[in-house]
Amino acid sequence: MEEPTKKRKILDVRQSVPFCSQTALAAICKNIAEHGLPDKHSRRDIWQETEELLHNSSMQKYGSLFLTAEAETVKGGQQKLLFVNFLSLLAGVFHAAGPFGMWLLDFHERHPSSYESPWDAVIYADEIHPGNQLSSSSRKSWCVYISFLQYKSLLSREDFWYCLCIKRSAEVGELKAGMSQVMRLILESLFGTRVPETGVLLSSPAGQLRLHFRLHMLLQDGAAHKAVFSNRQDTGCKPCPLCSNIFQLKDSENNNNVWTQFLKRSDCIVASDNELMASWERLREASSGPSAVFEQRQKAAGMTWSAHALLSSKTLQELNICRPSTLYCHDYMHxxxxxxxxxxxxxxxxxxxxxxxxxxxxxxxxxxxxxxxxxxxxxxxxxxxxxxxxxxxxxxxxxxxxxxxxxxxxxxxxxxxxxxxxxxxxxxxxxxxxxxxxxxxxxxxxxxxxxxxxxxxxxxxxxxxxxxxxxxxxxxxxxxxxxxxxxxxxxxxxxxxxQQLPSCWPLERKHKIPRKYGTLQFGLEAYNKAVMTGVTQEHVGKLLKDEELFMSSSHLVSKTALGKPLESLLKANNWFLPGMEASATCRLESGMLCKSGDILFYRNASTSSTAGFPWACGSLKHCISVAGMELAVVLNFLFERERPGTHATVWRSLPDRLQLVRLEDLLQPATYSFGNDGCVTCLLPAPLSAAR
Structure with missing residues (x-):
């Protein structure tokens, strides 16, 4: 008689396969339990499916998905720059008629682009450091992303930014003009054909549209602006690259902090695009003269001139893209x-x-x-x-x-x-x-x-x-x-x-993806291609399959059947209906996640109960859904008072004030503190505090 087979332990699996985190292994096992083992699951199968996803004919309508350009190095040689063909990426993902394609059709119909009124592209560049930041800088990389200002509040979600390029900083440092040349080559490739200007044709079985766009913003922190626009900032005589009347001379007679003299916007004279480009042109003319004189002129102008820099591109100048003043947007987060x-x-x-x-x-x-x-x-x-x-x-x-x-x-x-x-x-x-x-x-x-x-x-x-x-x-x-x-x-x-200032918090979250792939990539020769392939296939997969990503209204997350206690509560208040579902989590219109137990502000039909204060406040108990309607069960607080001169309000929690609130009326969760008197002090979150 055979002995009964012992149940296999998950620890046995972890000990017998290459390392992955406990969370990752648990998620893999759960996915297999729910959906079964994929028919093909070898390493080669993963590679083949990635190739099929990224290199099929629909992803090559405007050329190969990954393009290369020759960049000039300091030593006189050439280095290959690999970057994503944004036009082919858009066309390929749209052609699949997945959630992204359906959403973009609807969004473009509500916010149309045309030759006379194109969409406004925004580009963001920043450095990331995958792996152990204390042990090595070999994986440190520059990342470049693109999106559209027309997305507005959707720019606060990382998946609405598209990765254009990932390149190791050590390689960027070998190039003439460094990151400025990288940005120049990417922009020349993207806009040099004038296709974005005349319109990118996107077609799918669900419909088609022609998307017109132009470059309208370069959003970066100070270090990235310095690298891309070749300005010297506080290492030169012009510490602000935009203000033509701020100079900082390091001599014995002028040791005062220059910033104390410019405390108002009216104190500053902001240079125009033409003035900055004229200064750049004068440096070009002086570059053939004595090196010592040329260096003094660069220091005085606050710029480091190079024939390979972004501002030296004749192609971009003809396209009116070299606009160093009006493209310049500081990242308020950094x-x-x-x-x-x-x-x-x-x-x-x-x-x-x-x-x-x-x-x-x-x-x-x-x-x-x-x-x-x-x-x-x-x-x-x-x-x-x-x-x-x-x-x-x-x-x-x-x-x-x-x-x-x-x-x-x-x-x-x-x-x-x-x-x-x-x-x-x-x-x-x-x-x-x-x-x-x-x-x-x-x-x-x-x-x-x-x-x-x-x-x-x-x-x-x-x-x-x-x-x-x-x-x-x-x-x-x-x-x-x-x-x-x-x-x-x-x-x-x-x-x-x-009319907006994009937030860079989503881009910090976006950095987690290249960091994840970069940390696991040990071969530096194929580093850029391997990381870009991993980042692109993951993003394309989300755009093709993740329907929740394109839900801009408030909605429940991971709905389940009602539990017995919740069902009893709903029946006791005459709120129960057959077919109800529940969730402990909802995503608000702002993109914030809100969970049961959070104290939040919400719209109130009447301000009489809040003494004129425009919003109600309460504790979220449950989220429920029935017949296409989504509601929140909220314990409504009694308004006590506002704290003068602060963003704080005081409320009293009473046990018998449960009410149903439409999910779209929930605004923002709050930071709060319970006092000894039973009152709750809530700090009004943004944007409510700014609207007050």
């Missing part, structure tokens, strides 16, 4: 919260409070205060108080800045702002110091709200920026000002020009 202004201002303010005896040296009062605040469940893994352990505070003091990533600083900003308002400013303590940080927090709040505002106001935005610069000077922090303090003066101009 400017304000990625080793930015708010990181430094937070440190300066907290240190000032420490020096005046209002905070202990380890900032224990702040750490204890942050323990009382709760974040939305989407940020459940992030704890505010752990940012200010004794070890962390010591590292901040050593760096002279709050060393946090952009998302961490954004999350911290409102609680820290309220901490200063409620504990010090309201008591008349260190008012000038506290107002400096609060003013910059208001700048960030407005910038982060722009995508969600119906009519964002450039004058109001400029007023907030100038107010923040004045507050910084009044607090005695003038000498700490850096170029990042000046850049926000140009953001209202960008808002005026484009």
């Amino acid at each position: 400017c304000l919260v990625s080793h930015g202004v708010l990181n430094e201002m937070a440190f300066l303010v907290l240190e000032d409070l420490t020096e005046n005896g209002l905070l202990s040296k380890d900032w224990a009062m702040l750490r204890q205060w942050l323990e009382f605040w709760n974040l939305p469940h989407a940020h459940a893994s992030f704890k505010l108080d752990v940012l200010f352990t004794s070890k962390a505070v010591a590292s901040y003091r050593k760096a002279g800045s709050i060393k946090l990533g952009a998302s961490e600083m954004l999350t911290l900003c409102k609680p820290l702002q309220f901490f200063l308002q409620s504990n010090f400013l309201s008591n008349g303590l260190q008012e000038a110091t506290c107002r400096a940080f609060i003013a910059w927090a208001d700048v960030l709040d407005y910038a982060h709200s722009i995508q969600g505002l119906q009519n964002p106001s450039p004058p109001r935005f400029l007023h907030l920026v100038e107010q923040a610069l004045q507050a910084t000077a009044l607090a005695g922090f003038s000498e700490m000002m850096r170029p990042k303090h000046h850049w926000p003066l140009h953001l209202p101009d960008c808002l005026q020009r484009w």
